Amino acid sequence: MSTITQNSAPLPSSAPIVKPTAQVRSWKIPITFGGFAVLSLLLFVGLGRGQRGELSTFRLSEGRDLIQLPEVALPTFVTGVFVAIVLVLLAAASAWLVYRHRKIPILLTIVFALLFLVGFLAWAASGSTIPVPGLLIGTVTLSAPLIFGALGGVLSERAGVVNVAIEAQLLAGAFSSAVVASATGNPYLGLLAAMVAGALVSMVLAAFALKYLVDQVIVGVVLNVLVIGLTSFLYSQVLAPSANLNSPDVFPRLNIPLLSEIPIIGPVLFRQTIIVYVMYVAVALVFFGLFRTKWGLRVRAVGEHPQAADTVGINVNRTRFVAVTLGGVISGFGGAYFTLGAVGAFNKEMTNGMGFIALAAVIFGQWHPIKATLAALLFGFATNLQNVLGIIGSPVPSEFMLMLPYVVTIFAVAGFVGRSRAPAADGKPYIK
């Protein structure tokens, strides 16, 4: 080795390494499918709801739609039996695929989930009507704060700061938007105030996490408790005595011409408040920002390998600070939904754990803005399904239905997501 020779040594190939993968059967999906198939057999067939020929009606249009779609009426029991049998077959098919070492196509999972949903809705709505547009409109509306919170979380965590304080950012946004919008009479100034409040909360998080190197989860939890305490105190001391500080104008629903008349999609997506429209833009902007710009490349770099970023002259802590603050702006904006988009007044602890569901959406969505948005929509759907079934009078006890969003969360995170990989430096302060 003391002489340098280009001998017949094999050149190190620059081709990516493909490591051999062992064929290990994962029975997770067939077992999950099997569980749901058995559940549907028990519910739809075993309980025998609708055996006297009741119909389950699905209403596809709202009264004021230009294009009226006919209602779809399905015989409850027959639908239930049909769905249960197909689900059993699909579960068997998935088991067979795993046995033969084949991949289970994602389409199979989607079909399975949709079929179960149809069967469940038909069963629950035996003898009554499900308003499909209402169910979906509510889904988008209820998802809005979750999506804003999740986007804020994605931005912060992509930069390497764990954001447990989404709840605090939402609540701070809700409170300040209500106060400012009431005091000035201008709901747009309320939105601005919400963003400032969210940014302030995240600046505290960033300062403690980045400058003082405090454990980020602990700072997040403390911030949540702090903002809950602070807003509750101010609510009972300031807002409750003088009602004119807590009566903001609520944003009206704006119908977008033409688009809002598309059957089903129109009412769901284009008869919403300005907050929801901003949400569409925010999702696109966060995606574009993170994955298509110089800024996003740097944010992801400091979240994955801060030292590498440092050695090419990127200021790690400043980049992180900006990303976390921007995340707070987005989450805070989402907080305004509670007061300016829905209720029209601030109440104590009105975010009610939505920040934590948003955090679950971040993880379920694999720290990706669009996947996190889809995850948030799933949680929003579960929440709204519980509302709708409560109204039409479902056979399931309402207390049980209240668990639905959380059951969906657990199944979603544990069952259908594989091992999701967080940004490598997430939660780790950068010390030179």
Added chain:
Amino acid sequence: MKLELRGITKRFGALVANNNISLTVESGEIHALLGENGAGKSTLMNVLYGLYVAEEGEILLDDRVQKFAGPGDAMNAGIGMVHQHFMLVPVFTVAENVVLGHEQTTFGGRLDLSAARAKVREISDRFGFDIDPDALIEDLPVGVQQRVEIIKALSQDAKVLVFDEPTAVLTPQETDELMTIMRQLAASGTSIVFITHKLREVRAVADRITVIRLGTVVGEASPTATNAELASLMVGRAVELTVHKNAPELRGTALSVKNLSVIDVRNQIVVNNVSFDVQAGEVLAIAGVQGNGQTELTEALLGLQQHVTGSIELDGKPLRGYSVRHILDSGVGFVPEDRTEDGLIADFNIAENLMLDRSSGAPFVKAGNLQLAFRAKFAAEKITEFDIRSQGSEMEAGRLSGGNQQKVVLARELSRDLRLFVAAQPTRGLDVGSIEFVHTRIIETRDSGIPVIVVSTELDEVVALADRIAVMYRGEIVGIVPGNTPRATLGLMMAGEHAPAAEAAL
């Protein structure tokens, strides 16, 4: 570009990492910076690269004094660095890593990756690297990752290129190629600083050699100096570079491994159908580049891996599938490859660390009570026996030097009644004196009739210790060859050629 460092002093608290170091690198010169681990080489280069600010001294490029507030300034001045631990984001592509920090954008702030790809292709073609700009870093072999680091530095028009221990992760063939690249770069006018502690490489490639010990320049040498001269300069005393050992006294097969496979958490086969025997009284060295399944193989022997198939028998008794406790009680001693992570508890003192794997019963624990008097006596004995330089058995293990930490681990493992001794990377990061000590102990263990497995990525160590050498590549043993096999053959085997083919290629 001519680089000059004048009187650089860098302190960390009371520790003087660099003491008044001066160094000149002429344009187009390969200047080796030789020194042991912890001598202050990397600190000096981090000062040069703007990551640290020196308390005293100045940096001159082409006779102009430079002030670096951060790596950005150093890069703009024309200094590039190929780091020991690659500064590449594993989930980014080659092009993304190369432009990071110097991105070009198009309309609307969009990242211009096509410009980045073109730049990667251009530099890659110039040096014949053959690198796909869109490959993800984590999918690339380390040798190729290093080339990406070089491209990254060159894309910033680096005129001074610092290589920090660049060969630690390479096969001998890749090392040879790297040296060719360094020659090529120097010929095109780039000044190169080559940091290493490997004498062989220094003599092969350097134009001039500066030796650093304990943060001070102790001398200059020319590449014609002998290994022994360089080593004594580096260590400060005459050093025994070879391990004295007699022919092994074989006493029959002790450990027998058959068709062993290990599957990791990502379902990848990391050890693939491996079979070998080890006789009592011999050292079997497992050679190979880091990450070819050696770690998982040793962990499987100790029962630390989850999905293991095949059989492991020690003295005719099966070990596979048993608990770590059972395996330790069967007489397996283990020196893990990362002593600070797996070998010691840094906050525990020496005495506590010495009884870590013996907390389940007598003599250290009786009726659930620690036998402190016994432990203190035991620790005092071992500190003398293994020459652990410390302030006594109450000193925290984390405050010991690397060599003394390793002596604690060795003392713990070798003081049990062993039937098999497994040492993974036993001298990684140690100074030459400690390496001598560890090697002597390993040979003594062998001579006492215990089968020994040594895993090492350092070919020098493998050749020094082994009676037989098993070379691993991508989870498989490509061949088991005698201890006196030529290095070149071993090098080819480490790149995946089977033993007969490796012989034929020479």
